[in-house]
Each structure stands twice: as structure tokens, then as C-alpha cells.
Amino acid sequence: MDLRRLWRHLTTWPLHTRRRFPAATLTAIETAIASVESRHAGEIRFAVETSLDLRSLRVGLEPRTRALEVFGLLRVWDTQRNNGVLIYLLMADRDVEIVADRGIAARVPTAQWEAVCRDMETHLREERWREGALAGVEGVAALLAEHFPHEGGDADEQPNRPVLL
Numbered sequence: 083m084d085l086r087r088l089w090r091h092l093t094t095w096p097l098h099t100r101r102r103f104p105a106a107t108l109t110a111i112e113t114a115i116a117s118v119e120s121r122h123a124g125e126i127r128f129a130v131e132t133s134l135d136l137r138s139l140r141v142g143l144e145p146r147t148r149a150l151e152v153f154g155l156l157r158v159w160d161t162q163r164n165n166g167v168l169i170y171l172l173m174a175d176r177d178v179e180i181v182a183d184r185g186i187a188a189r190v191p192t193a194q195w196e197a198v199c200r201d202m203e204t205h206l207r208e209e210r211w212r213e214g215a216l217a218g219v220e221g222v223a224a225l226l227a228e229h230f231p232h233e234g235g236d237a238d239e240q241p242n243r244p245v246l247l
Contacts, residue, residue: 083140087175091133094174099132099246102173102211108244111215115242118223123230124186125166126222127158128215128244133174145172149179152247159183161239165230169218171202178202180222189229198222215244 115126129152134143149170153159158166164185171178178199182190198221205214 083142088139091139091174094133096132096246099130099173103130103215103244103246107212107215108246110212111219112243114216114219116238118219118226119238119242121223121232122226123163123165123232124222124226125158125161125238125240126169126219126226126242127156127166127240128169128171128219129156129247130171130173130244131247134172145170145175145177146179148172149181153181156245158240161185162237166240167222167226169202169215169222171206171215176203176206178206178218180218186226186230190225194225198225 111128115128119126131148131152134148138148149168149172152170153166153168156168158168158181160166161183164183166183167186168181169178170181180195180199182195198218201221202214202218205211205217
């Protein structure tokens with residue numbers, strides 16, 4: 083077990099997350115998601131998790147694996163056109179993962195998702211939480227607009243409000 087990672091997860095509390103993502107920031111993210119969804123046929127969800135529990139750390143749960151779990155728990159996959167995308171931030175690791183449903187993943191190369199993640203992580207390292215979140219939403223929206231353009235009549239099938247886990 084990585085003791086530095088364990089320490090980060092034990093000392094990163096929900097209060098840290100609420101301070102970095104206050105109501106005004108959550109509203110800004112929600113507004114951005116609602117705005118950009120008019121440019122593409124995808125559904126964006128944004129989730130922030132403070133830290134992992136001891137059991138997850140003991141078994142070495144990686145952020146990507148947890149993002150896949152959250153994708154399922156939040157039912158991001160539950161869209162008519164399989165067009166859901168999860169932006170997942172694990173605060174303790176300052177790691178960003180993007181999980182796209184199969185309808186979108188087949189069209190967007192993994193390297194493009196990873197570029198959006200790295201851009202967000204740059205903001206996070208510099209403590210620019212709001213800017214990083216909004217850059218992530220805009221980056222995902224740009225990819226969706228390019229590869230999954232709006233075709234009219236798309237229903238808003240996923241909540242736009244970010245979730246704090």
C-alpha cells in the first residue's frame with residue numbers, strides 16, 4: 083500500500099471539497115453544462131469525490147476504476163442514444179477521469195479525452211478549481227460537438243447539477 087496516497091486520502095475531508103466547490107461554483111458548472119449541451123448530442127455529468135475509503139485503498143482501487151463505478155452508480159449510461167459522459171474528479175489524488183458511454187467512446191479517440199483531463203489537472207495543481215472544472219466541461223463539449231453534433235430534438239436525459247460524493 084502506498085503510504086503517501088493513504089495519508090492524502092485520510093487527510094482530505096469533505097470540508098475541503100465543499101470549500102473548493104462552493105454553491106456558486108457548482109451553479110457555474112451546472113450552468114455551463116446546460117449551455118454547452120445545446121451544441122452537441124451528448125449528456126455530461128460532473129462528479130467530485132473527496133477521497134476513497136480504507137477498503138478501497140487497501141485493495142489499490144485506481145481512480146479510473148472508481149470512475150467506471152461512479153459512471154454506473156450515477157446511471158450515466160442510461161440514455162437513449164448511449165451518449166453519456168462522466169467527468170470524474172478524485173480530490174485526494176487530484177486525478178481527473180472521463181468515462182464515455184459506448185455511443186460516444188466509439189467516435190472519440192482516448193488521447194483526446196486524456197488531453198482534456200490533463201488540462202483540468204493543470205488547473206487543479208494551481209488551485210484553480212472553478213476554472214479547471216469549467217475547462218473540463220468546455221473541453222468535453224468541444225469533443226462532443228466535433229464527433230457527436232447536435233441533431234435537434236435531443237432530450238436532456240441527465241441532471242446538469244454536479245454531484246459531490
